[in-house]
Amino acid sequence: MIWRHVASNFLTLALVLMVAAAIAVAWGKRQFSGPGPSATAQCVQVAQGASLNAVSNRLAEQGAISSAYIFRAGVDYQGRAGQLKFGSYMVPPGASMEDIADAITAGGPSTCGTEVIFRVGVRANSVVLRDINPETGAYEERVKYDPAKEEAPEAILAAEQQPDARLRIAVAEGVTSWQIVEGLKEADFMAGEVGEVPAEGSLAPDTYEVKPGADRAALLAEMGTRQAAILAAEWEARPFGLPYASPEEALIMASIVEKETGIPDERETVASVFVNRLEEGMRLQTDPTVIYGVTGGQGILDRGLRQSELNRATPYNTYQIDGLPPTPIANPGKAAIHAALNPAETEFVFFVADGSGGHAFARTLEEHNANVARWREIEASQPATQPENGG
Template structure:
């Protein structure tokens, strides 16, 4: 009898293990299978939420087939404690495994209503936009310039009262440190205004997510730390034989490239011109350094340069001084820093704009005769424009 009982118990255990194994295999397959969501949605995860609440929200919106399997899969993959607050775009057909990755990997929010502040060389603007999950495209609600004494549009003020609104600050390449500080201090989303200007060139132009009440000083520190990393990485991978003795000199050259290059594609050619000039002992003779000597980065000159200014000695005027200026003249982006440290292999010594539209780039030349021909072509375009305007 005992043998019979033992045999039945063993059979029962085998069947149970088989069934459990089958359930686990089915659950695993269900967790990684294509989900039931027919159209993309914007999933908002509140601060302090948990996987149970998220799974229930997903189930109510027909994004997952089983909240229990979702939670077990998240637990099994050790992601339960990695849930991030924010608004996340969940694409149609996303598996539970893919959704778990979306809500735990962090990074920038990918949907919802967003206010984007843009810090450019000559303007500070705000854009309110909202992502349409079904189309996967942002719809602009309002865009305006932020000016002292000018009231913001109603759409913006209403958005600022919404706790779910996300905020991002985009700092353009070529903006000076003074301009960055003035812009950040003017934003009502930030607090703890900065009173000191960070070193020129040491703020990384980029896109930064912020929260209402974040400190201007803390954001500036984040930007500076990022620029330090970019510069260190680029310096470590620099080409051999450059006429640059330190990362600081590379940053100075990169800032000049940033102000002179009209397109991202020509940065490396512009860099080669200045590197070749430094190697030849020629003066750099670049207008942006003269302008910086006049403004010292505080605002925009807003007019053409005078001959007296081209001849005036300042620590930045490369028509007068030999070699590099004493400091950067703006905050260069990663592309210009990399160009300064890995320029094109060329014999170019000169460049001049191709057309009256600076976005069209430059004509480069290795000899003065070739450069003079390029300059003559540009002067002809100026004369034709002036003739049209006179008529």
């Protein structure tokens, strides 16, 4: 009887323990997949080579999860303990432990944290330090400086040394290859020498994430590969009947479109003007090509064109030559390449600034002269004039 009683008690205890364990597992699963404790967006960071234990403890400390133990148990149960990906990831308010586990094991580009951006611009370069604001989920600029004129601030130098900081090179549309090469030389977190300046137009304006000590020549090669792929895809999909003998000619036109307008909605219309001129045997007569002939793409022309420069016969003076210049005059972005190969269907052959940052287009010289007269009135009323652009 005693042993029967002991066995009964043992079975009862085992059953209670099993029920308790089942309840605990169910509760743990709800905690793992249920809403998290954070009321704001969180920047979740995984250091290079960090263990699941270290990551879970950090997440608990910053209030992204309610229990480091449950997080570890859940990730381990899913078989993802060894799949942590280095980086910084933004997770929304109330993100569950499972959501966070998905983010830090899926990997991909970092989406938050500190970043240092070296911007290669048309008129000047700049270096910017930005941090994510968890309240808004948006990056906010902390420090900015001109590397050609100023010493790097301590905050930027310190950020460049952070193992989880993102380093980026941002190349603006319309910069020349010489400007890109000179800009990369100023980027002190990069290394390596650059030989010849890549062909004009052959580099894709974009943002590139790099590692500390990244090779400049390798980055230029990546830019070239990306631009070649963009041009090839757009050329393959082009409509019939465009007046280009080769993809290179389309790239030349794209560079002209890029330099003539910064208004996205105008690109196809501007492209149509120059396509119409080519088809009608008219000269392109565009100032940016003449400017490129003066500067050689090395810097900008901080003044208006002189009459002597407009009258001088050079390969880039489209007031004096027929057809396209021999090379692109800058590195056009994807949108400008698309516009050059997909121009709007118009009868426009003239355009001029309209005072709003855009342009007024015309079919006839009479219409164009009227637009020019309106622009002259606007220009005379303004203390600082805008570049005229157009032709």
